[in-house]
Amino acid sequence: xxxxxxxxxxxxxxxxxxxxxxxxxxxxxxxxxxxxxxxxxxxxxxxxxxxxxxxxxxxxxxxxxxxxxxxxxxxxxxxxxxxxxxxxxxxxxxxxxxxxxxxxx
Amino acid sequence: xxxxxxxxxxxxxxxxxxxxxxxxxxxxxxxxxxxxxxxxxxxxxxxxxxxxxxxxxxxxxxxxxxxxxxxxxxxxxxxxxxxxxxxxxxxxxxxxxxxxxxxxxxxxxxxxxxxxxxxxxxxxxxxxxxxxxxxxxxxxxxxxxxxxxxxxxxxxxxxxxxxxxxxxxxxxxxxxxxxxxxxxxxxxxxxxxxxxxxxxxxxxxx
Numbered sequence: 001x002x003x004x005x006x007x008x009x010x011x012x013x014x015x016x017x018x019x020x021x022x023x024x025x026x027x028x029x030x031x032x033x034x035x036x037x038x039x040x041x042x043x044x045x046x047x048x049x050x051x052x053x054x055x056x057x058x059x060x061x062x063x064x065x066x067x068x069x070x071x072x073x074x075x076x077x078x079x080x081x082x083x084x085x086x087x088x089x090x091x092x093x094x095x096x097x098x099x100x101x102x103x104x105x
Numbered sequence: 106x107x108x109x110x111x112x113x114x115x116x117x118x119x120x121x122x123x124x125x126x127x128x129x130x131x132x133x134x135x136x137x138x139x140x141x142x143x144x145x146x147x148x149x150x151x152x153x154x155x156x157x158x159x160x161x162x163x164x165x166x167x168x169x170x171x172x173x174x175x176x177x178x179x180x181x182x183x184x185x186x187x188x189x190x191x192x193x194x195x196x197x198x199x200x201x202x203x204x205x206x207x208x209x210x211x212x213x214x215x216x217x218x219x220x221x222x223x224x225x226x227x228x229x230x231x232x233x234x235x236x237x238x239x240x241x242x243x244x245x246x247x248x249x250x251x252x253x254x255x256x257x258x259x260x261x262x263x264x265x266x267x268x269x270x271x272x273x274x275x276x277x278x279x280x281x282x283x284x285x286x287x288x289x290x291x292x293x294x295x296x297x298x299x300x301x302x303x304x305x306x307x308x309x310x311x
Contacts, residue, residue, distance in 0.1 A: 015194070015195060015198060017195075018192060018195050021191045021192060021195065022188065024188075025184065025185070028184050028187075032177070032180055032181060032184060032302075035303065036173065036177045036307075038307065039173045039307055050308075050309075051308055054308055055303070057303070058299060058303040058304070062296055062299055065187060065292055065295060065299065066292075066296060069188075069288075069292045069295075070288075070289055070292045071285075076127070076128065076129050078127070078129070079129065079133070079134070082134075082137045082138055082141050083137055083140060083141050083144075085141055086140070086141020086142060086143075086144040087144045089144070090144040090147075090148035091148070093145070093148065094149065094151070094152040097152055098152055098155065103156060
């Protein structure tokens with residue numbers, strides 16, 4: 001019986017508090033504001049760092065929403081693996097497709 | 106014996122009649138599987154746009170007429186709706202169904218504002234000479250952002266259904282997972298927009 005209790009407890013997930021959600025949203029808003037500023041070269045000329053910076057900020061926002069708002073941080077790891085699997089498959093398939101169409105040349 | 110009974114009660118309380126041996130409900134698992142397949146759908150649409158974004162056939166390109174400030178406001182609105190969605194779930198977990206309804210309604214309103222913004226953007230682009238069949242770049246742009254808009258609209262329908270169900274007392278703290286599953290879909294739509302906003306709108310065409 002205690003094994004069953006442990007099994008049940010292992011699937012009881014703690015969700016972040018409302019305050020934590022608000023903090024994450026503020027971070028997301030701040031990153032988005034920086035992204036928007038990059039569009040206006042008069043503010044700061046990002047030069048060769050523009051595209052890598054935008055991609056990094058995009059990945060950070062993606063990761064924050066998936067981990068905190070979609071609860072991948074506290075949920076069953078298998079759910080994250082499903083999502084990462086689909087994402088990885090899509091990334092590989094479409095990078096190959098773009099390479100086949102000489103997108104970067 | 107008494108502690109055994111208490112443990113049994115705890116187990117029966119924690120487990121719903123449809124519990125699975127993985128501990129993950131079938132609906133939640135199905136939603137995550139669905140979302141992973143959606144990555145392939147949107148990946149295809151984004152790749153198509155990237156391939157065609159400079160093919161204007163001598164006519165106006167979407168990148169020529171983007172209004173970044175307007176789209177930025179839309180992005181903030183969609184991000185805010187993700188926050189209100191998790192606040193609705195948080196209230197439902199606490200059993201505060203009044204606040205759940207309020208946050209669900211706020212989320213739906215923010216989603217409606219985003220869709221309204223998209224309709225305005227499409228209309229203004231059309232009057233600037235960018236129709237659906239103007240050139241391959243326009244077709245790819247409208248197909249991608251239109252598909253995203255359809256997803257947001259479907260999310261709105263789900264949110265309104267939840268709002269009505271909560272009002273009728275069919276949605277309680279016990280079945281808050283329904284809100285969580287709709288929330289997963291809503292956050293995914295937000296995540297896709299994060300990608301579209303950067304790759305389509307912010308990264309320069311050339």
